[in-house]
Amino acid sequence: MNYNWDWGIFFKSTGIGSEIYLDWFVTGFGWTLAVALAAWIVALALGAVLGVLRTVPNRWASGIATTYVEIFRNVPLLVQLFLWYFLVPDLLPEPLELWFKQDLNPATSAYLSVVVCLGLFTAARVCEQVRTGIQALPKGQAAAARAMGFTLPQIYRHVLLPQAFRIIIPPLTSEFLNIFKNSAVASLIGLMELLAQTKQTAEFSANLFEAFTLATLIYFVLNMGLMLLMRGVEKKVAVPGLMSVGGK
Amino acid sequence: MISIQNVNKWYGDFQVLTGCSTEVDKGEVVVVCGPSGSGKSTLIKCVNALEPFQKGDIVVAGTSIADKATDLPKLRSRVGMVFQHFELFPHLSITENLTIAQTKVLGRGKDEAIDKGLKLLDRVGLKAHAHKHPGQLSGGQQQRVAIARALAMDPVVMLFDEPTSALDPEMVNEVLDVMVELAQEGMTMMCVTHEMGFARKVADRVIFMDRGQIVEDCAKDEFFGDIHARSERAQQFLAKILQH
Numbered sequence A: 001m002n003y004n005w006d007w008g009i010f011f012k013s014t015g016i017g018s019e020i021y022l023d024w025f026v027t028g029f030g031w032t033l034a035v036a037l038a039a040w041i042v043a044l045a046l047g048a049v050l051g052v053l054r055t056v057p058n059r060w061a062s063g064i065a066t067t068y069v070e071i072f073r074n075v076p077l078l079v080q081l082f083l084w085y086f087l088v089p090d091l092l093p094e095p096l097e098l099w100f101k102q103d104l105n106p107a108t109s110a111y112l113s114v115v116v117c118l119g120l121f122t123a124a125r126v127c128e129q130v131r132t133g134i135q136a137l138p139k140g141q142a143a144a145a146r147a148m149g150f151t152l153p154q155i156y157r158h159v160l161l162p163q164a165f166r167i168i169i170p171p172l173t174s175e176f177l178n179i180f181k182n183s184a185v186a187s188l189i190g191l192m193e194l195l196a197q198t199k200q201t202a203e204f205s206a207n208l209f210e211a212f213t214l215a216t217l218i219y220f221v222l223n224m225g226l227m228l229l230m231r232g233v234e235k236k237v238a239v240p241g242l243m244s245v246g247g248k
Numbered sequence B: 001m002i003s004i005q006n007v008n009k010w011y012g013d014f015q016v017l018t019g020c021s022t023e024v025d026k027g028e029v030v031v032v033c034g035p036s037g038s039g040k041s042t043l044i045k046c047v048n049a050l051e052p053f054q055k056g057d058i059v060v061a062g063t064s065i066a067d068k069a070t071d072l073p074k075l076r077s078r079v080g081m082v083f084q085h086f087e088l089f090p091h092l093s094i095t096e097n098l099t100i101a102q103t104k105v106l107g108r109g110k111d112e113a114i115d116k117g118l119k120l121l122d123r124v125g126l127k128a129h130a131h132k133h134p135g136q137l138s139g140g141q142q143q144r145v146a147i148a149r150a151l152a153m154d155p156v157v158m159l160f161d162e163p164t165s166a167l168d169p170e171m172v173n174e175v176l177d178v179m180v181e182l183a184q185e186g187m188t189m190m191c192v193t194h195e196m197g198f199a200r201k202v203a204d205r206v207i208f209m210d211r212g213q214i215v216e217d218c219a220k221d222e223f224f225g226d227i228h229a230r231s232e233r234a235q236q237f238l239a240k241i242l243q244h
């Protein structure tokens, strides 16, 4: 292969305004962050609620949560994204539909679709982690809280969830990393996040390999950073004297 | 204080409790014993409605559990319970363990709750450990904290479900000492335990259960005094545990 590597490409002008290629990567990185963080908040909040519903002593509640998980886990992410972006707006009431299709700028409507899509998809996975965490706790914990007069919501809020979340930090970390990787699907509905900017750079400059090398590097460093961040969180909330299981 | 009236409970087809009736007066200490699987835990869990039952009624300090209108969390907040495995909340400090139900359930102010919690912690001899977490204490210490945690709610009665059977032998006495003191101060107590020394020392009455039924329910002196007048099952059971 006869390829002329040119790492200086990132500082060259794109020919559009005064932008250099590096600016595109910065913008793309910004969108990737914005998508992943917003979707993560949705996933964490909804996933916690669903995880609780799966464990409460009520058949309807757990049935609803189980159905949700089955649907959102088993339909491919890309299919879900196309549904949210192309189909769901058509099903909205007319004023909302017009707002989404005409008033919003295309980047914003793509952004909203992908945040909802990734958030709901990942919520199904978070739900399962939360359920596993809650079920891993000794049965006596809930019984002790109930015996002191806690109501069911108080039991979850003060006793079960704080312990369950500590247990599931490692699997949640991997969901958190996944949401960043999965955010690349946004490029398929025209959102100029990192992958889309990389492709665009490759096309404009013909420096395909440099562009994708930089993108790979950015994803890699980002992942490492997030992993360290979550380790830090894990350390910060660690319980002195370990989490004792079964009291002893 | 506690009136158990013909309580029957089933798990599916299996009847765990059959026609259980007894009374526990204010200030009385009742020890419940019996072979494994006889329904002791189930019975005392019915007393604070941790376990539902299908027939009969239990009235605690004037409140009927079978009555659909009864606010069960409120009733439970007035009944202290101590478990075999302590069940302190491992993610909370000892002080938080002692105060959380006071503030969240009883609505007490934080300072008042801490004050009360620390006083009780002092009483069980663990004041120096207030800032620690349960995982940093020994089993005996954890169980003493669990007793203090229950007392912090100003319970009208205390229930104990084998509070010493998960402990290493050398820690049993520190927990029993706290319980004896409590009994001597006039606390109404219902204790599932096989510690017959404890029963001899402070119990007013002993209940013996077998296969979901209350087989013996008599004054302590009667129970231990004339063993040969007891039912055959009770005699066998006593022979077994008194060997230890």
Ligand SMILES: Nc1ncnc2c1ncn2[C@@H]1O[C@H](COP(=O)(O)OP(=O)(O)OP(=O)(O)O)[C@@H](O)[C@H]1O
Residues within 6 Å of the ligand: B011, B016, B034, B035, B036, B037, B038, B039, B040, B041, B042, B043
């Ligand atoms: N959730 C449950 N579902 C079905 N059966 C149960 C359940 N809990 C307890 N049992 C059964 O009910 C019976 C009484 O149990 P219980 O725990 O009250 O006995 P126990 O006298 O406390 O025994 P131990 O000394 O072993 O603690 C046992 O045969 C037990 O197997």
Ligand SMILES: [Mg+2]
Residues within 6 Å of the ligand: B040, B041, B042, B161, B162
């Ligand atoms: Mg038991």
